Amino acid sequence: MEIDPFIFRLSIFILSIFIGYFVVWSVTPSLHTPxxxxxxxxxxxxxVGAIIASFSSLDGINxxxxxxxxxxxxxLAAINIFGGFLVTQRMLQMYKxxxxxxxx
Amino acid sequence: xxxxxxxxLFLITGVLFxxxxxxxxxxxxxxxxxxxxxxxxxxxxxxxxxxxxxxxxNLIYFIIALSIGGIIGGIxxxxxxxxxxxxxxxxxxxxxxxxxxxxxxxxxxxxxSFGLGAFQSIKxxxxxxxxxxxxxxxxxxxxxxxxFMKLQGLMSGSPITFPGQHYLNALLGILIISxxxxxxxxxxxxxxxxxxxxxLLIGFLIIIPIGGADMPVVISMxxxxxxxxxxxxxxxxxNTALIITGALVGSSGAIxxxxxxxxxxxxxxxxxxxxxxxxxxxxxxxxxxxxxxVKSGNAExxxxxxxxxxxxxxVPGYGMAxxxxxxxxxxxxxKLKKNDVKVSYAIHPVAGRMPGHMNVLLAExxxxxxxxxxxxxxxxxxxxxxxxxxxxxxDVTNPAAKTDxxxxxxxxxxxxxxxxxxxxxxxxxxxxxxxGVDNELxxxxxxxxxxxxxxxxxxxxxxxxx
Numbered sequence: 277m278e279i280d281p282f283i284f285r286l287s288i289f290i291l292s293i294f295i296g297y298f299v300v301w302s303v304t305p306s307l308h309t310p311x312x313x314x315x316x317x318x319x320x321x322x323x324v325g326a327i328i329a330s331f332s333s334l335d336g337i338n339x340x341x342x343x344x345x346x347x348x349x350x351x352l353a354a355i356n357i358f359g360g361f362l363v364t365q366r367m368l369q370m371y372k373x374x375x376x377x378x379x380x
Numbered sequence: 381x382x383x384x385x386x387x388x389l390f391l392i393t394g395v396l397f398x399x400x401x402x403x404x405x406x407x408x409x410x411x412x413x414x415x416x417x418x419x420x421x422x423x424x425x426x427x428x429x430x431x432x433x434x435x436x437x438n439l440i441y442f443i444i445a446l447s448i449g450g451i452i453g454g455i456x457x458x459x460x461x462x463x464x465x466x467x468x469x470x471x472x473x474x475x476x477x478x479x480x481x482x483x484x485x486x487x488x489x490x491x492x493s494f495g496l497g498a499f500q501s502i503k504x505x506x507x508x509x510x511x512x513x514x515x516x517x518x519x520x521x522x523x524x525x526x527x528f529m530k531l532q533g534l535m536s537g538s539p540i541t542f543p544g545q546h547y548l549n550a551l552l553g554i555l556i557i558s559x560x561x562x563x564x565x566x567x568x569x570x571x572x573x574x575x576x577x578x579x580l581l582i583g584f585l586i587i588i589p590i591g592g593a594d595m596p597v598v599i600s601m602x603x604x605x606x607x608x609x610x611x612x613x614x615x616x617x618x619n620t621a622l623i624i625t626g627a628l629v630g631s632s633g634a635i636x637x638x639x640x641x642x643x644x645x646x647x648x649x650x651x652x653x654x655x656x657x658x659x660x661x662x663x664x665x666x667x668x669x670x671x672x673x674v675k676s677g678n679a680e681x682x683x684x685x686x687x688x689x690x691x692x693x694x695v696p697g698y699g700m701a702x703x704x705x706x707x708x709x710x711x712x713x714x715k716l717k718k719n720d721v722k723v724s725y726a727i728h729p730v731a732g733r734m735p736g737h738m739n740v741l742l743a744e745x746x747x748x749x750x751x752x753x754x755x756x757x758x759x760x761x762x763x764x765x766x767x768x769x770x771x772x773x774x775d776v777t778n779p780a781a782k783t784d785x786x787x788x789x790x791x792x793x794x795x796x797x798x799x800x801x802x803x804x805x806x807x808x809x810x811x812x813x814x815x816g817v818d819n820e821l822x823x824x825x826x827x828x829x830x831x832x833x834x835x836x837x838x839x840x841x842x843x844x845x846x
Contacts, residue, residue, distance in 0.1 A: 281618070282505055282615075285614075285615060285618065285620070285623055288620060288623050288624060288627075289611060289614075289615075289623050289624075289626075289627050290627075292394070292623065292624045292627030292628060293627045293630065293631045295398055295627075295628065296398075296401070296627055296628040296629075296630070296631035296632055297631045297635065299398060299401045299402050299628070300401060300628075300631060300632040300635045300636075301635060302402070302405045303401065303404045303405055304404070304405060304406060304407070305639075305727075305729070305735075305736060305739070305754050306407070306727075306736060306739040306743075306749055306752060306754075307404045307407065307410060307736060307739070308636060308639075308734075308735035308736030308739070309465055309469075309734060309735065309736035309737060309739065309740045310404060310410065310414075310736070310740070311401070311404050311632065311636070311735070311736070312469050312599065312600070312603055312633075312636070312734065312735065312736075313465070313468075313469055313472070314400060314401070314404070314413075314414060314417055315401070315603060315607070315628070315629040315632045315633070316469060316472045316473060316476065316603065316606065316629075317417065317421070317472075318397045318400065318417055318420070318421065318625050318628070318629065319476050319606050319607055319610045319625055319626070319629045320421075320475075320476060320479070321393065321397075321420075321421060321424050321610065321621050321622055321625045322476060322479050322480055322483060322609075322610050322613055322622060323424070323425060323428070323479075324390075324424055324425070324427075324428040324617070324619055324621060324622060325480075325483035325486075325487070325613050325616075325617050325619070325622070326479060326482070326483055327425070327428040327429060327432060327442070328428065328432055328483075328487075328493060328494055328617065329482070329483055329486035329487070329490075329493075329494075330438055330441070330442045330445070331432040331433060331434060331435060331438050331439075331442070331493075332486065332490045332492075332493030332494070337435075337437070339437065339438070339441070340489075340490065341486075341489055342485075342486040342487075342489050342490040342493070343438060343441070345482045345483070345485055345486040345489075346442075346482075346483075346486055347441050347442065347444075347445040348445070348482055349478075349479040349482040349483050349486070350442060350445040350446055350449065351445040351446075351448050351449040351452075352449065352475040352476075352478055352479040352482070353449065353475070353476075353479045354445065354446050354447075354448070354449025354450045354452075354453060355449040355450075355452045355453040355456070355472075355475055356449075356453065356472050356475050356476060356479075357421055357449075357450075357453065358449065358450045358451075358452075358453030358454045358457065359452070359453030359454070359456045359457045359468075359472060360453070360457075360472060361414065361417060361418050361421070361457075362453065362454055362457035362458065363456070363457040363460060363465075363468065364414050364417075365411070365414055366457060366458070367462070367465075367740055367743070368407070368410045368411045368414060369411075370462075370740070370743040370744050370746075371407040371410065371743050371749060372407070372411065
């Protein structure tokens with residue numbers, strides 16, 4: 277009997293939960309705020325769905341309802357991706373400056 | 381691009397995201413981690429664009445959408461003050477939630493482009509996954525908006541409760557589950573939209589009864605939801621990158637919620653059911669009947685005490701963020717260090733409005749992270765310390781949590797500031813903290829109350845330290 281591909285995806289999902297569990301427990305508490313902003317940024321990988329929606333036209337001439345939803349979703353996800361990664365970077369830089377200062 | 385190749389590349393995206401989180405285990409590796417995260421995201425976007433049929437007109441709109449979003453995101457990231465991080469993160473969560481909803485609606489109306497079958501005859505498994513994704517996304521969206529408004533001060537941070545609230549929520553919950561079930565039999569647009577509306581409504585209703593100081597739990601929980609929503613959409617789109625990311629973010633948010641609940645010694649359910657701090661506890665009524673004496677002092681007294689101390693522990697709380705006192709604080713600490721006073725910082729897990737909130741503010745003020753300690757690491761040091769400088773924290777220092785079994789905060793882990801030789805407690809007035817409990821620390825002989833705005837008082841102390 278053939279295995280439904282859904283089972284494979286479910287396996288990936290379950291194993292990823294465990295990976296997330298162990299990885300996140302090892303995050304130092306002082307970086308919990310950057311952790312939240314970076315998880316927020318990576319969850320915007322939902323943009324892959326928004327991209328499919330943006331190009332879901334059949335003829336390439338008429339813009340469909342689904343396309344418009346796709347464009348809006350791309351905008352929202354882009355705010356998150358740029359905003360999330362950049363603000364994380366900004367925070368992490370603040371942790372760096374002091375290392376340098378200390379070394380002096 | 382072939383489906384197999386794109387799947388493998390999406391898997392690599394997932395691995396890069398795991399490395400991004402792994403990097404956060406220490407400040408040294410964290411920037412490398414963020415780089416992995418950005419690389420993973422670029423890879424995911426490029427692979428998806430190469431996997432769809434590109435139409436010129438759509439491509440133009442896509443690029444415009446991406447640029448607008450990118451510019452807005454970039455501006456926000458650079459302009460946002462660090463004290464506003466909690467509301468920023470809440471706002472960002474709402475965008476992920478809304479994006480998930482929009483993608484699901486789009487997939488519902490054009491399932492052929494997503495490879496899910498035809499309109500209103502979508503594969504059973506896909507419609508269940510889609511229903512779950514859209515529902516969790518909608519809850520994340522409205523819930524995060526309420527959290528954002530509470531944190532931004534656009535609506536009162538106090539819990540909003542009404543009779544029958546829990547029954548209404550339970551009813552809506554049952555309705556949502558039944559609607560998802562019903563979608564399997566009948567994929568009509570009415571059912572689909574009813575599901576979205578019910579989910580939007582419950583997202584709003586579950587957050588309004590939760591008060592301001594419980595926000596660390598709420599933000600972490602919404603973080604978790606945004607992950608599960610992404611995973612739900614990932615299953616619908618059969619996309620490995622989304623499934624892995626959703627699982628990572630979902631478990632990350634869940635762990636943070638757990639840590640925050642533990643920091644308050646409350647169960648997750650207790651926080652979510654809300655209404656904490658609204659009922660008048662016995663401590664509150666007692667306060668009005670008997671006026672206990674408190675010692676209050678000024679900046680000069682405080683400066684004198686700290687200058688002559690050999691060690692000081694600073695206990696920051698949400699009040700420091702509100703007053704934006706972190707830079708003044710750093711200045712004060714620099715002066716103290718010049719006087720050979722040993723200074724360290726003690727951070728309670730639930731200090732502030734989001735996990736790690738105080739750490740970021742101190743980092744912004746250039747406080748070296750090796751001077752900042754977590755509750756368990758520093759709590760034993762208070763007994764050997766001369767002065768505790770409590771700036772904007774209240775409930776997390778209340779000794780009643782250890783002694784008074786009737787107190788609403790009994791059992792909550794607290795910082796043992798009362799063991800210090802003297803305690804300087806900055807507070808604007810005698811009003812009780814979030815939990816509505818009187819802090820018996822105020823009436824202790826070794827406590828000196830400094831009634832002022834945290835920033836102003838700290839600046840005044842700096843002047844007197846010269």
